Amino acid sequence: MKIQDIQAIQLLLATPKKIAIIPHRGPDGDAMGSTLALYHFLLKFNHEPIVIAPNDFPDFLAWLPGSETVKIFEKDKQNCTRILNDADLIFTLDFNALHRVGDEMEKVLASLTKTFIMIDHHQKPDDYAAYVYSDTSIGSTCEMIFNFITLLDKKEAINIEIGTCIYTGILTDSGSFKFPGTTGNTHRIVAELIDLGVPNTQIPNLLFDNSSYSRLQLLGRALQNMKILEVHKASYTTLTQEELDTFNYIKGDTEGIVNYGLSIKGIHLTAIFIENKEEKIIKISFRSQGGFDVNQFARDHFNGGGHRNAAGGKSDVSMQETIKKFESIVSQLNKIPHEN
Incomplete structure (x- = not known):
C-alpha cells in the first residue's frame, strides 16, 4: 500500500x-x-x-x-x-x-x-x-x-x-x-x-469438527454424486435443491465439499454445482491444482472469478444444461495442465 x-x-x-x-x-x-x-x-x-x-x-x-x-x-x-x-x-x-x-x-x-x-x-x-x-x-x-x-x-x-x-x-x-x-x-x-x-x-x-449429522449425510450424497472425467483430469459433483432439503441444509453445510474432488489421484480440476431455486441459479465453486487458472475459467464461462486455484461462478440455466456446458468446455481443453 x-x-x-x-x-x-x-x-x-x-x-x-x-x-x-x-x-x-x-x-x-x-x-x-x-x-x-x-x-x-x-x-x-x-x-x-x-x-x-x-x-x-x-x-x-x-x-x-x-x-x-x-x-x-x-x-x-x-x-x-x-x-x-x-x-x-x-x-x-x-x-x-x-x-x-x-x-x-x-x-x-x-x-x-x-x-x-x-x-x-x-x-x-x-x-x-x-x-x-x-x-x-x-x-x-x-x-x-x-x-x-x-x-x-x-x-x-x-x-x-x-x-x-x-x-x-x-x-x-x-x-x-x-x-x-x-x-x-x-x-x-x-x-x-x-x-x-x-x-x-x-x-x-x-x-471443522462441529458438523451436524445432516451435514455429514449431505456430504455423503455429494460424494455419491461425484463424476470423474478421467481423460481430462477433472471431476465434479452436484447437489439439487431437493437433496439440500432432504438433508435439512443450513448455510455453511456445503463449505469445503468441493475440495474432495481434488483429493482423487490424478485430478487437477474439480467443481461443485449447487441448485438454488429461490435465486433461480446454479451456484458453482471451482478448485484446481497447479497451472490451471480457475479464476479465468470462471470469468470466461460462468460469470464468476476469484483466485488462480479457487474461484466461484453461477449459471442461470438448469442443472442438466449447466453440467452439459461444463463437460463440453472441459472436453475442449484436452488435459488439464498440472505444471506450475
Missing part, C-alpha cells in the same frame, strides 16, 4: 468515526474473520464500527468474537441503509467489486458519497474506493489486515480477540495452510498470533 495512502488513512482514523465494515455476500471464514478483526481493532481507538454482512454467515463461524454484533442487510434493510448513510468511512473487505454484495445492497453503496477503503486479495479490483490495498499474492484478507494494522504502526493493539479473527481467516482461506498463497510470511504471522495466546488448537475444532 502506498505510503501516502497509509498516512491519509492514519489521519482519517485520528479522530473517532462512524465506520461501516462490509464483507461479500455469502461470507466465509476470511470475510468474517477480517471484518471482525478490523471491528475489534477500531473499537480500541474509540471509533463506532459496525459490521454489515449482506446476508447470513455460516453457523460454524458464530463463535467468532463479536459475531453477535453483526447486522444482516437482508434481514434489516431499512436500519442497515440508515447506518450506511450515517457512516463517515466504509471498509469493504475480501471483495473488490460492489456487485459481490448483491443487487439491493450494491445500489445503496453505489449511491453513497462516502470515503471507501478496500482491502482485498482478488484479481482485477474495481475503482470505487478512495484507498485500495490490493495484493493477489497474499493468501487471505486476514493476513492483509495484520499487515494493514502493522502499516498503521498499531501492531501492539492486536490482542487475542483480533488475533483469533485473523487466525481464523488465514486458516480457512489457506486450506489449512495447503494452498499456494501460503508463504513464509503467513507462517511468521501465525507464529506471532500463537505466541500472543490465540487458541490455535481449538480453532480448527470449532471450524
Whole structure:
C-alpha cells in the first residue's frame, strides 16, 4: 500500500468515526474473520464500527468474537441503509467489486458519497474506493489486515480477540495452510498470533469438527454424486435443491465439499454445482491444482472469478444444461495442465 495512502488513512482514523465494515455476500471464514478483526481493532481507538454482512454467515463461524454484533442487510434493510448513510468511512473487505454484495445492497453503496477503503486479495479490483490495498499474492484478507494494522504502526493493539479473527481467516482461506498463497510470511504471522495466546488448537475444532449429522449425510450424497472425467483430469459433483432439503441444509453445510474432488489421484480440476431455486441459479465453486487458472475459467464461462486455484461462478440455466456446458468446455481443453 502506498505510503501516502497509509498516512491519509492514519489521519482519517485520528479522530473517532462512524465506520461501516462490509464483507461479500455469502461470507466465509476470511470475510468474517477480517471484518471482525478490523471491528475489534477500531473499537480500541474509540471509533463506532459496525459490521454489515449482506446476508447470513455460516453457523460454524458464530463463535467468532463479536459475531453477535453483526447486522444482516437482508434481514434489516431499512436500519442497515440508515447506518450506511450515517457512516463517515466504509471498509469493504475480501471483495473488490460492489456487485459481490448483491443487487439491493450494491445500489445503496453505489449511491453513497462516502470515503471507501478496500482491502482485498482478488484479481482485477474495481475503482470505487478512495484507498485500495490490493495484493493477489497474499493468501487471505486476514493476513492483509495484520499487515494493514502493522502499516498503521498499531501492531501492539492486536490482542487475542483480533488475533483469533485473523487466525481464523488465514486458516480457512489457506486450506489449512495447503494452498499456494501460503508463504513464509503467513507462517511468521501465525507464529506471532500463537505466541500472543490465540487458541490455535481449538480453532480448527470449532471450524471443522462441529458438523451436524445432516451435514455429514449431505456430504455423503455429494460424494455419491461425484463424476470423474478421467481423460481430462477433472471431476465434479452436484447437489439439487431437493437433496439440500432432504438433508435439512443450513448455510455453511456445503463449505469445503468441493475440495474432495481434488483429493482423487490424478485430478487437477474439480467443481461443485449447487441448485438454488429461490435465486433461480446454479451456484458453482471451482478448485484446481497447479497451472490451471480457475479464476479465468470462471470469468470466461460462468460469470464468476476469484483466485488462480479457487474461484466461484453461477449459471442461470438448469442443472442438466449447466453440467452439459461444463463437460463440453472441459472436453475442449484436452488435459488439464498440472505444471506450475
